[in-house]
Amino acid sequence: xxxxxxxxxxxxxxxxxxxxxxxxxxxxxxxxxxxxxxxxxxxxxxxxxxxxxxxxxxxxxxxxxxxxxxxxxxxxxxxxxxxxxxxxxxxxxxxxxxxxxxxxxxxxxxxxxxxxxxxxxxxxxxxxxxxxxxxxxxxxxxxxxxxxxxxxxxxxxxxxxxxxxxxxxxxxxxxxxxxxxxxxxxxxxxxxxxxxxxxxxxxxxxxxxxxxxxxxxxxxxxxxxxxxxxxxxxxxxxxxxxxxxxxxxxxxxxxxxxxxxxxxxxxxxxxxxxxxxxxxxxxxxxxxxxxxxxxxxxxxxxxxxxxxxxxxxxxxxxxxxxxxxxxxxxxxxxxxxxxxxxxxxxxxxxxxxxxxxxxxxxxxxxxxxxxxxxxxxxxxxxxxxxx
Numbered sequence: 001x002x003x004x005x006x007x008x009x010x011x012x013x014x015x016x017x018x019x020x021x022x023x024x025x026x027x028x029x030x031x032x033x034x035x036x037x038x039x040x041x042x043x044x045x046x047x048x049x050x051x052x053x054x055x056x057x058x059x060x061x062x063x064x065x066x067x068x069x070x071x072x073x074x075x076x077x078x079x080x081x082x083x084x085x086x087x088x089x090x091x092x093x094x095x096x097x098x099x100x101x102x103x104x105x106x107x108x109x110x111x112x113x114x115x116x117x118x119x120x121x122x123x124x125x126x127x128x129x130x131x132x133x134x135x136x137x138x139x140x141x142x143x144x145x146x147x148x149x150x151x152x153x154x155x156x157x158x159x160x161x162x163x164x165x166x167x168x169x170x171x172x173x174x175x176x177x178x179x180x181x182x183x184x185x186x187x188x189x190x191x192x193x194x195x196x197x198x199x200x201x202x203x204x205x206x207x208x209x210x211x212x213x214x215x216x217x218x219x220x221x222x223x224x225x226x227x228x229x230x231x232x233x234x235x236x237x238x239x240x241x242x243x244x245x246x247x248x249x250x251x252x253x254x255x256x257x258x259x260x261x262x263x264x265x266x267x268x269x270x271x272x273x274x275x276x277x278x279x280x281x282x283x284x285x286x287x288x289x290x291x292x293x294x295x296x297x298x299x300x301x302x303x304x305x306x307x308x309x310x311x312x313x314x315x316x317x318x319x320x321x322x323x324x325x326x327x328x329x330x331x332x333x334x335x336x337x338x339x340x341x342x343x344x345x346x347x348x349x350x351x352x353x354x355x356x357x358x359x360x361x362x363x364x365x366x367x368x369x370x371x372x373x374x375x376x377x378x379x380x381x382x383x384x385x386x387x
Contacts, residue, residue: 001365001368002370006126010122010123011123013029029119033108034108037104041101041105042372043371045136046351047138047354049138050136052072075173081095092379100373115319117322120318124314124336126344127344128313129347130314136351141177141304141307144171144308147178157278168181180305180309181309187284188281194284195280202265206294213298224244228242243299243301247298257303264317264320265283267332270324271322271325274322282312283320285312286309358386
């Protein structure tokens, strides 16, 4: 329940600011922000993969090549970080603290520098699913996503492509879902075309996505079966390709991506006169990520790829709302609030159901408990249940 209460607090403050047409004092704003962030930094996450990360923490070695040969330890930079934290701090919970600092500290630094409204950004970060899905379970992908977020804002506005691609390479060392982010500099080249003729770019992108879906649906999985007949499943670098062997089209997943893409475009067109080139790049990147999902819509695992890219929403969406005419800002936030309420309810329901299965105790959203990193006994008990 505490996550719901935090989101209600943040939503109330953001709605108040939009209603009044002015921000609350900056010191008060950042006091609320930092209080929430510190609360999350010192939280021990309860997630589906927390047991696996404990095993990685206890088995990783300083030899990168040795780690790379294991399916579980295949993300070598994550495994090396786990080994280093074990050597320095000995306890798993302090490794989690290091990860929390990287995740929340990295997001905070970028929100501080680039967001027009930190409380709005924090609301999207928590309610939009990144905290409850990735920051508490998919830690490898979460670190990878924060690296991509840094690279996007630090290098792409300056067209420093090589520096950006170096960051993508580092992100790949934490999770392979970042592979498609290597193509974002191509989106940068579309910015002038999109500004001049957005409808043409949108239509062509959708047609390409639909054509790609047809090819992928009918050809890709057959090629992959042939590939695995030759290579086998043993090499750790084949791990991600295994997800593409089976079709499992998700109407809910496709619909949600469509809402993200269409919603972002609507915000852009409503406030088009007041947006910068960087904001056009944000909009195009979010839209192209939904187009990418459409091409691979047979595979719900692609949502993890698009989520890695769409973390830029925590900065992009508040900026797009700010660009709207005054009378439409509160209405837009109302729509964003309703969407995120659905996402939050869905994520927390799935989360508490998994915790119930892991621990054997019935857990609901109302009694979803906070575990502090300083509660070593509770942490040890939970980790034993999920390993």
